[in-house]
Every structure is written in structure tokens, then in C-alpha cells.
Amino acid sequence: xxxxxxxxxxxxxxxxxxxxxxxxxxxxxxxxxxxxxxxxxxxxxxxxxxxxxxxxxxxxxxxxxxxxxxxxxxxxxxxxxxxxxxxxxxxxxxxxxxxxxxxxxxxxxxxxxxxxxxxxxxxxxxxxxxxxxxxxxxxxxxxxxxxxxxxxxxxxxxxxxxxxxxxxxxxxxxxxxxxxxxxxxxxxxxxxxxxxxxxxxxxxxx
Numbered sequence: 001x002x003x004x005x006x007x008x009x010x011x012x013x014x015x016x017x018x019x020x021x022x023x024x025x026x027x028x029x030x031x032x033x034x035x036x037x038x039x040x041x042x043x044x045x046x047x048x049x050x051x052x053x054x055x056x057x058x059x060x061x062x063x064x065x066x067x068x069x070x071x072x073x074x075x076x077x078x079x080x081x082x083x084x085x086x087x088x089x090x091x092x093x094x095x096x097x098x099x100x101x102x103x104x105x106x107x108x109x110x111x112x113x114x115x116x117x118x119x120x121x122x123x124x125x126x127x128x129x130x131x132x133x134x135x136x137x138x139x140x141x142x143x144x145x146x147x148x149x150x151x152x153x154x155x156x157x158x159x160x161x162x163x164x165x166x167x168x169x170x171x172x173x174x175x176x177x178x179x180x181x182x183x184x185x186x187x188x189x190x191x192x193x194x195x196x197x198x199x200x201x202x203x204x205x206x
Contacts, residue, residue: 018111019096020079028098029070035161036063038071042167046076051112051147052170053139054080055189057131057197058121061158068119068154069099071165081111082119109141118147122190129155131194136183143177143185151192155200166196 013023046052054072058064065082072080085092085100101107101118111118120139123132142149148170156163171188174181 020099021097024097032070036067036163037161038067038163040071040075040165043075045150045167045169051115052117053142053147053149054119054152055193056121056152056154057193058124060126063158064154067163078117080117080119084121105141109145112141112145112147129197131190134186134190136186139185140182143182149189151189151196153193153196153200166200168192168196
């Protein structure tokens, strides 16, 4: 902690080209830990290095991206760049420092080419334990960069403290790189998240 603070004071802390500030994440991690406890299952399916897209479910709240990023970082020491940032200052600067990125094809492709883990949320679904929609072209950056697509179920309750991440096996890559191949990959990723949610069982203990 002393070293982190020293780097902040003397300006030697590192911020990557997309705005991620690892030292800031470490500084706020104890506060995040007071709010959310995350249990991660099958972490070996997340690559230790290199790019991947983690497709995950969202409900009505705001916890899922934070829970995903914290759980994966605790389990693998890798940072997740969660898509969905609204690119308006000054909040965009803070969001980028904590790992959020704009859900834009060129930005996601650039992150994947740089070897990042990208968290891509499904659309919100008000029904319990249901995987929401995903735009037909949403996984085009993954297909164009040959990054694996991995479904993740984020299981918990918005006012609760205890959450689980269930990591599924990578989705087999479709043949080709055209629009139909991308749409097939999107359908398979959504189905993979739904299968994990179906396996997660009752949510009452959260």
C-alpha cells in the first residue's frame, strides 16, 4: 500500500493506452471487498494470458460488471475491461481508470489485439436467471481477432453481498467470419450463459 501511494504522489504510476489504472483498482479493492464477496467456479477456463471475451448476464441492477471484474481479478490476477461505458467526461475518465470501455467495435477489437480480457454484457432481462439478448454483430471483434468467447453466469441478488461466477467452456468457433458466422457465435454464447444459469440452482442463499 505504501508503494502504491508513493507512485501516486510522484507520478510514476502506470496507465495503459485505454485508461486502465491498476494502482487505483488496488486502492479501491478493500472497499469493493466490503460490499461484494465473489466465489468463482471453473477459473481454469479463463486463459492465463492473451485475449478472450467473457459474455455475461445482467439483470436490473449495476453490480454484475463490478462482480465480474473483482471475481476474475481475484482468481486470475487479470483485469477485465467491461464494455458499456458512456463516453462522457468526467465519469468516462474514472470509468476507464477502473476498467470500463466503450462498447464500440474498433475499441473492443483493439483491446483484444492487445491481449485483454473483455467483459461483454448481455442485454438486461427482468426475469430471474434469464440470459438477455445480444446484438447479432456484438461478437464480430472476437471473431476477427480469433479471441475465444467464454460464457459466464453472474449469480446473485442486487441487494445481497454474496455472488458466484460460473465460467463455462469456450464456445466453438464457427467456420467463416461473415455476418452469419458472427450471429451463430452470438446465439451460442447466449445459450452458453443460459445453460450456466440453469445449472446454478436456487438463488435463495444469496
